[in-house]
Amino acid sequence: MSAVGWVVADSWTMTRRELAHWARQPVQVVVGLVFPVMLLLVFGYLIGGGRGVSGPYVDFLVPGMLALTMAFGLEGTMLAVTQDLNKGVVDRFRSMPMVSGTVLVGRAVADMLQSAVGLVVLIGVGYAMGWRPGGGAGFLAAVGLLLLFRFAMLWVGIHLAMVAGRPELVQAVQILVWPVGFLSNAFAVPASMPGWLGAVVEWNPLSATATAVRELWGAGAGGSSWAAEHAGVLAVGWPVVLVGLFLPLAVGRFGRLRG
Amino acid sequence: MPDADVNGNSILVEDVGKRYGAKRVLDGLDLAVRRGTVHAVLGPNGAGKTTAVRIMTTLLRPDAGRVLVAGHDVQREAGEVRRRIGLLGQHAAVDEELGGRQNLEMFGRLHHLGARRAGERADELLARFGLADTGRKAVGKYSGGMRRRLDLAASLITDPEVLFLDEPTTGLDPRGRAEVWGAVRSLVGGGTTVLLTTQYLEEADQLADRISLIDGGRVAAEGTADGLKATVGSDRIEVVVRDPSQLADTVRVLGLPGVTVDRDRRLLSAPVTDRMGVLVDVVRELSAAGIEAEDIAVRRPTLDEVFLSLTEGGPVGDGESLAESDRGERGVAV
Numbered sequence: 001m002s003a004v005g006w007v008v009a010d011s012w013t014m015t016r017r018e019l020a021h022w023a024r025q026p027v028q029v030v031v032g033l034v035f036p037v038m039l040l041l042v043f044g045y046l047i048g049g050g051r052g053v054s055g056p057y058v059d060f061l062v063p064g065m066l067a068l069t070m071a072f073g074l075e076g077t078m079l080a081v082t083q084d085l086n087k088g089v090v091d092r093f094r095s096m097p098m099v100s101g102t103v104l105v106g107r108a109v110a111d112m113l114q115s116a117v118g119l120v121v122l123i124g125v126g127y128a129m130g131w132r133p134g135g136g137a138g139f140l141a142a143v144g145l146l147l148l149f150r151f152a153m154l155w156v157g158i159h160l161a162m163v164a165g166r167p168e169l170v171q172a173v174q175i176l177v178w179p180v181g182f183l184s185n186a187f188a189v190p191a192s193m194p195g196w197l198g199a200v201v202e203w204n205p206l207s208a209t210a211t212a213v214r215e216l217w218g219a220g221a222g223g224s225s226w227a228a229e230h231a232g233v234l235a236v237g238w239p240v241v242l243v244g245l246f247l248p249l250a251v252g253r254f255g256r257l258r259g
Numbered sequence: 260m261p262d263a264d265v266n267g268n269s270i271l272v273e274d275v276g277k278r279y280g281a282k283r284v285l286d287g288l289d290l291a292v293r294r295g296t297v298h299a300v301l302g303p304n305g306a307g308k309t310t311a312v313r314i315m316t317t318l319l320r321p322d323a324g325r326v327l328v329a330g331h332d333v334q335r336e337a338g339e340v341r342r343r344i345g346l347l348g349q350h351a352a353v354d355e356e357l358g359g360r361q362n363l364e365m366f367g368r369l370h371h372l373g374a375r376r377a378g379e380r381a382d383e384l385l386a387r388f389g390l391a392d393t394g395r396k397a398v399g400k401y402s403g404g405m406r407r408r409l410d411l412a413a414s415l416i417t418d419p420e421v422l423f424l425d426e427p428t429t430g431l432d433p434r435g436r437a438e439v440w441g442a443v444r445s446l447v448g449g450g451t452t453v454l455l456t457t458q459y460l461e462e463a464d465q466l467a468d469r470i471s472l473i474d475g476g477r478v479a480a481e482g483t484a485d486g487l488k489a490t491v492g493s494d495r496i497e498v499v500v501r502d503p504s505q506l507a508d509t510v511r512v513l514g515l516p517g518v519t520v521d522r523d524r525r526l527l528s529a530p531v532t533d534r535m536g537v538l539v540d541v542v543r544e545l546s547a548a549g550i551e552a553e554d555i556a557v558r559r560p561t562l563d564e565v566f567l568s569l570t571e572g573g574p575v576g577d578g579e580s581l582a583e584s585d586r587g588e589r590g591v592a593v
Binding site: 020025 | 341342346350351352354357366369370
């Protein structure tokens with residue numbers, strides 16, 4: 001088989017490994033899917049209201065929640081990579097004649113699949129809550145932007161996991177993800193926030209994706225700043241920059257002999 | 260076909276150095292392991308054993324020196340080396356969430372055996388290591404010994420020329436240890452070269468053809484277990500008498516040169532050369548003189564004594580296991 005053939009074969013073996021983990025931990029998978037649904041319901045019916053939002057709040061909330069879920073995917077990626085690195089099984093992978101970078105490909109495919117399923121579930125629940133997005137090509141483009149954002153978070157997560165190394169440090173990142181996630185326009189309009197905070201929020205990559213998705217789904221995005229008006233550019237630009245930065249870093253760090 | 264190796268050595272380590280920051284972990288390490296033998300690298304925690312194995316298995320780059328495994332340079336021909344080695348690391352290097360067969364089949368595919376052959380090989384290895392009836396049970400639920408055996412099976416997927424075992428029984432109970440020892444013994448004779456690191460002296464004694472004692476990142480002594488023991492002194496005969504008042508008579512009756520007496524333990528001890536001859540003489544002379552002995556034994560110096568004498572001041576690091584093993588061997592007399 002050619003070199004490319006082995007890359008494909010090894011990637012498939014590593015992806016199968018992750019799928020086998022799901023098959024053995026169905027409860028964990030379901031909990032992972034239910035958690036964002038719970039958040040969506042809490043903000044939709046309990047806390048919600050969305051300061052400064054024009055139009056139905058659910059139209060504003062669902063895209064925000066989807067983008068936030070993609071951002072939170074970073075935690076799952078980090079946790080999985082750190083656990084692998086600490087278990088010694090990666091040492092076996094690296095001492096074998098396989099294409100060693102395919103360990104990361106397996107992780108990537110599995111996490112993207114899980115996030116795609118998560119998107120479908122959340123969109124379904126949003127629909128049940130009365131949310132009606134615009135259809136057609138715009139709908140698919142929005143899903144594409146969300147997955148692109150998740151893809152960026154994937155490589156940030158893999159890199160951070162290898163830098164952090166230990167599960168204790170992952171916990172610290174898991175806590176930090178919350179303020180970073182909420183420092184966005186996922187739930188509220190930046191104009192309703194103090195000026196300096198609103199500016200930070202608008203430049204958050206999560207906000208760019210959420211705003212661009214809202215526009216594609218025909219919800220009033222609000223905001224007249226440069227960042228808000230060029231959300232589409234930023235929603236593509238931010239992930240491309242993050243992937244361009246973190247993918248080579250992560251692959252390099254993984255491939256490099258330790259020490 | 261095995262590759263051309265260097266003068267019959269499957270592993271050749273020459274003047275290898277490795278440091279982490281200011282700490283020198285390996286400092287001029289030399290090893291030569293002959294094809295088809297079991298070689299133990301024995302040393303306390305922190306002696307550099309694991310670092311050495313990681314370098315030999317292409318996981319870590321040395322700062323200095325040269326390492327050839329199965330005739331290939333670990334730095335320039337890492338791929339060639341990986342095709343020819345198996346590694347059993349300190350931490351179970353299997354996926355604990357999956358079952359035993361799932362693990363072996365996965366590793367087989369990653370060794371590029373192809374899907375069908377990988378499955379067959381998994382079944383062969385499970386049967387060989389007594390794991391055939393584990394079914395779908397996740398490896399995380401295996402006993403320590405079972406997990407180690409699966410780990411060993413995973414290291415043998417392609418019948419490696421050189422097998423590295425990094426502290427294969429650390430953390431196992433005596434039963435698990437016996438299981439792993441049995442598995443390692445069954446490999447030898449098949450022509451596999453085994454490099455084993457351990458902090459248990461007994462393990463090196465039991466399994467290895469040759470032993471390298473390492474301390475401070477370099478080899479402090481090397482030889483067969485018997486050869487190393489001979490370096491610290493000869494065998495001794497030890498007699499424990501029932502009645503301490505008979506100690507003086509015993510010394511006179513036996514007339515052994517260089518005898519020492521420990522009154523508290525009612526023990527008399529003397530160096531000997533002809534182990535069995537002396538034993539027979541002592542038994543006969545004591546019974547002729549009517550002296551009752553509680554214990555008569557010819558004792559060989561333990562590897563602990565070798566180790567302590569060579570590393571001056573005893574084990575570095577926490578040295579706990581050495582102390583443990585020391586206690587364990589005290590009662591063993593030949």
